[in-house]
Amino acid sequence: MQEFVEFTLGGIASGMVYAAIALSLVLIWRGTRILNFAQGGLAMLTTYLASIVISRTGSYWEGFAAGLAAGLVLGAVAERTVIRPVESKGPMNAVIVTIGLLIFIEGLAGIIFGGQYRSFPPAFSIVGLRIGSFSLGISRNDVFTAGAVLAAAVILAVVFRYTPVGLRLRAAAFGPQVARLLGVRVGRVLTLGWALAGLFGALAGVLVTPSTFLYPNSMDAIFVLGFTAAVIGGLDSPVGAVVGGLILGVVLEYVGGYLGSDIVPLFGLAALVLVLMVRPSGLFSAATTRQV
């Protein structure tokens, strides 16, 4: 019983990180049908920036804010500089460009920061919480991690559903031609989508890095799991991305806890292959009913 609670809560905490990565992928996929393989690389870069700001200022929160702001800017800059020129040439071209961008970013980080592992501070204590003698298996920092992603996701949902800018974002995703005829500047809206994706990626980076260390490839494994979460959720559903992240986080925690942690990465990949084989449209996708 105690183990089960520990694994479940721990799975929710790590699942919310996968959800943040998944959301960043979904935000871009919805608007452009591009899978951004550079998302993890961008998050690694913003986490380095956060790390530098933290060591300069001594303030975790200034670093946190700088990382997120850098995510917004980097997302927008990536779209404007390397994606925009190939956007009209078919999604596959852009996907290849994102892979190139990832290799470039990781190489650049290696040159600038070196390959050694750096530690990155957590926001709060990582000592396990307990109720009386009952261990919950999660720390204050895990609660913050899950809460931060949840809050960001809720804000995103409210913006999408209830604000003019959210309406523009959805209209540009579902009907770009019609949106343009109605005066929506679709180009700007796509840039905004990439910026928001950069923000969520950066959030995942600063939240997960205390437990993975920081190095040029530090986000690769997290990216694969975030991608898996997005696929489980159907790639174009923000709700699906969060649910997919939670499912994956909890399942992987059970696998690690009951079967052994060695097979967790293997199982993560197996889950991705399985979902793609059995239900490639994911659990929440509208793709099957979409009229193109």
Add this chain to the structure above:
Amino acid sequence: MSAGTALAVEGIEAGYGGAVVLHGVTVAVPAGTITAVLGANGAGKTTLLRTVSGMVRPRAGRIVAGGADVTGRRPEQISRAGVAHVPEGQGVIAELTVEENLRLGGLNRRHAERAAGLADAYARFPVLERRRGLPAGTLSGGERQVLVIARALMSRPRVLLLDEPSLGLAPRVVAQVMGLVRSLREESGLSVLLVEQNARSALSIADTGIVLNLGRVVAAAPAADLAADVSLRRHYLGF
């Protein structure tokens, strides 16, 4: 171009890739009138509307809307200049609700005017108010056509470009849609460029018309004259 012209298209050449579809098309829509664009499939009717709204860039010629030269501008800019294009067929965004589709049409108006615009739309089209929370994809064909027209009106356009509003609709619904276009012109002085295959119903509400054939204007006259021209009817209009 006279002051009373809402839309002037002068000597437009346009096409796709290497194919030229429009060969020097000229048409004027006097303010507060309906101009029908008639002709067979492939005559260039839809391309004409797409060129006016900026989806296709003209290679030659000039387009003046509401006194402003909009030649070569992008669709979102032309929309802001007061030209609303209701495209053929899939004009609704099926995943958005009826109300979201309407709101989308009014996003470029000032905040205070948006709510009033929405209330106006619901007053005029009660069927949309009843369906306001449903995804637009659940509407019938006639309801969708009403929605895309209502959505175009949300931006308070000076010129409405209507592409085949009768496409796929039952005759009774076609008559309703045509009646709606006519009443919009009479009540709000809207100027309309109406593309139709269904020449008979288009001419029944239009003030003037042009007939396109293979990208050239072969006739331009008051609607009644076009409707009365037996030779034109037989060769180009099919009724």
